[in-house]
Amino acid sequence: MKLNAATEMIPITWPAFSDIHPFAPVEQAQGYVELLGELEAALCRITGYDAVSLQPNAGSQGELAGLLAISRYHASRGDQERNVCLIPDSAHGTNAASAVMAGMRVVVVATDDAGNVDLVDLRNKATEHSGELAAAMVTYPSTHGVFEEGIGELSRIVHDNGGQLYVDGANLNALVGVAKPGWFGGDVSHLNLHKTFCIPHGGGGPGVGPVAARSHLAPFLPGHRFSPRDSGAADRHHR
């Protein structure tokens, strides 16, 4: 388990970080604006995505936000019937729970003998639900602790059938600086930064479970109506 040392926790107790009112006028929060902007840009560089929302307070919330972004993207294109989410049976239970909360129907994909997503089963299920496929959710590297070599093929199958690929960022610790979900097929990911870096666990807060996406999903990421910097999430492109 990642060692989240006290020295890394202490700064969040500093008044300069913790005492600002959430609705302080933006001109009094310029330091925050800069800090959040830098963090978003860094997370875009790490993940290969185009936009980041720091609104979710935990990875689970990031999952829900990412799946809702997919739903709204489909709806914006008149594809309201796309509500099937393919999830491998090796997935963390949160994946299926988030999909159901986002109004999706979960279809389970089998695992092969080597612990990988069974691509034959994935192709069958994706084809069977081609007209209603919203997304597939996968973790990379997998919860079985393997860099699945079929990830590229998996991405093609999902996209060919009209779905979006949700890459669960739980194992980003094995990717930072080496591979980017936005480059190997992912459309959206949440990041569990207590596992990637050393922030506090979101469950008890203060935490953040950023959700990052490619540009076509960016307009559907959570923002805040009172925040000028969040008024047009789609404009926040960083590469």
Add this chain to the structure above:
Amino acid sequence: MGDALVEATATAILSANYVARRIQEHFPVLYSGAAGLVAHECILDLRGITRETGVTAEDVAKRLIDYGFHAPTLSFPVAGTLMVEPTESESLAELDRFCEAMTLISSEIGRVADGTWPRDDNPLCNAPHTAEVIGGDTWDHPYPRRVAGWPMDAPPHGPAKYWPPVGRIDGGYGDRNLVCSCPPVDELAH
């Protein structure tokens, strides 16, 4: 991107593969990639050992407390296994200490398998051992107190040894029988 972040990633992956390679002769690694490598975590498959000896993944997890370790993830994502995710946080010395503990636990399992210790009274099924139990006036187990409480002759088994406040609990029962520890509403009323 900073070189240090790349190094952290590489170290996390190297650490998991180091542990997997060192432990696999005692505990089979369930999954690996085509090149025989794991990512940043590995699943140790206890299910065969459980079938043969009755020693479970939970027994090993609890026994690790006696050795001074917080157990790895138990029974996720595969029931009856342990998932080890060392990350880049642990030093080589700590990884070695963990591998050594797992090796010793494997030999303890061997003593259950060969009948030296009964299946229902051994350091594994009785783990973790509290200070109260080890320091009690009576001791009627087939292994010495020292084996129970100080199974490894390496730090931190001196004054810094971690002592669990309770012995084995029935986790399944606890999950199904919730007890609210909040004070009653009356006490909160002004």
